[in-house]
Amino acid sequence: xxxxxxxxxxxxxxxxxxxWHMDHGExxxxxxxxxxxxxxxxxxxxxxxxxxAEAVAALYRDRCILYDDGTPxxxxxxxxxxxELADDGQRATSRSCFLVEQQLDDxxxxxxxxxxxxxxxxxxxxxxxxxxxxxxxDLVGDVSRHQRAALR
Amino acid sequence: xxxxxxxxxxxxxxxxxxxxxxxxxxxxSLFADATVVYEGRGITTIGAAELEAFxxxSDRLYPDGTPxxxxxxxxxxxxVADDELTASAFSFFTMFQEAPGFPFQVILAGAVRDRFVxxxxxxxxxxxxxxxxxxxxxxxxxxxxx
Numbered sequence: 001x002x003x004x005x006x007x008x009x010x011x012x013x014x015x016x017x018x019x020w021h022m023d024h025g026e027x028x029x030x031x032x033x034x035x036x037x038x039x040x041x042x043x044x045x046x047x048x049x050x051x052x053a054e055a056v057a058a059l060y061r062d063r064c065i066l067y068d069d070g071t072p073x074x075x076x077x078x079x080x081x082x083x084e085l086a087d088d089g090q091r092a093t094s095r096s097c098f099l100v101e102q103q104l105d106d107x108x109x110x111x112x113x114x115x116x117x118x119x120x121x122x123x124x125x126x127x128x129x130x131x132x133x134x135x136x137x138d139l140v141g142d143v144s145r146h147q148r149a150a151l152r
Numbered sequence: 153x154x155x156x157x158x159x160x161x162x163x164x165x166x167x168x169x170x171x172x173x174x175x176x177x178x179x180x181s182l183f184a185d186a187t188v189v190y191e192g193r194g195i196t197t198i199g200a201a202e203l204e205a206f207x208x209x210s211d212r213l214y215p216d217g218t219p220x221x222x223x224x225x226x227x228x229x230x231x232v233a234d235d236e237l238t239a240s241a242f243s244f245f246t247m248f249q250e251a252p253g254f255p256f257q258v259i260l261a262g263a264v265r266d267r268f269v270x271x272x273x274x275x276x277x278x279x280x281x282x283x284x285x286x287x288x289x290x291x292x293x294x295x296x297x298x
Contacts, residue, residue: 008158079224080165085154095169099224099248111256114222114248138172139222139248141256 008083010128011094011121019076019098025066031057037130042118043137063147067104072146075101078117092121092128098135100146107145114139157230159275160239160268167277168223168245174213180204186277190284212295219293220251221259239268239275247293254292261286 005013014033021030031053039056040049050059064072081096096117103109120132143150154162163182170179180203188197188206197203211219224246232239243264250256267279 006155006158008154077224079226080168082162082165082169083154083158084162089153095165097168097172097222097224099222111248111258114250114256138218139220139250139256141250 007085007089007092007123007128008081011083011092011119012081014121014128014130015078015081015094015096015117015119019078022060022064022076023071023074025064025071027057027060027064028053030060031055033130034133035129036122036124037120037132039133039135041137042134043115063149065146065148073102073104074112074146077101090123091131092123094119094121102146104145107142110141111139112141112143112146113137156232156236156239156270156275160230160232160241161228163268163275163277164228164241164243164266165225168225171207171211172218172221172223174211174216174218176204176207176211179207183277183280186279188280188282190282193284209295210293212293214251220249220254221293222248224248237270238278239270241266241268249293251292254289257288259288259290259293260284 018030018033021027021033034051034056035053038049038051041047050056067073077099079097081094083092083094085092094117098115098117099111100113101109102112115138116136118134118136119130121128122131167179167182170176180200183203184200188203189195195206197206211221214220225243226246227244229242230239231241245262245264246258247260248256249259262282262284265281266277268275269278
């Protein structure tokens, strides 16, 4: 039996699209996911939220180290997505886990960051989109080859 | 509206979320009417109180109030009975930990079989069986290393 993707399926697709664009160094496409959304770090409440495609793309371009193959040499694994729909079916939230793994020629495959995403979505003209992402960094390894600034 | 499968995966993930946040009573309350068996370890809990007590023995808490763990739940297969009154699920979990003096690493991996019943208040856990397949360094995790 084949059925149309559910709201929860489409929302999980957005979570996975973020990981895909991130791991391929596609920061414009990643930013586009946040064209109508804000992004902020819930671990450091004083950090300002940023909004919109260009600001988000610029943040990642500034923060993430890219290698010769044009990627950050990471894998963002996003799991445990608890998806909840508002009664009117037009808004939704998701809480999920993420794990970032990285490998380079001189950096063995290892987990480097683990945490959570708390996301809000809205349904506009039949398509779900982010309205807010708040990420929480919980477990930290060696991020020196991924981020230009320390996470904590 | 969420499908039965989505409601059930939410339930599975809520347990992991509560435990990783150190909310053991909330985690255990999801199993208020359920039995949890840890295969090959002689551990069975019945109801919320016994599971909560087990969590306090199995997961060491750190000053931030959490076990400093991340439970990644993957490969979830949900099978809802035709009458939509019962369901079962199979999943894998991989547990990571980073704690003071303990570098970020994978510490545990296993498989879980769950059974669910649908009540007037929605889907509920009915039984869980946990098979710990792969273990790493549990010295920063278990209160009494088992």
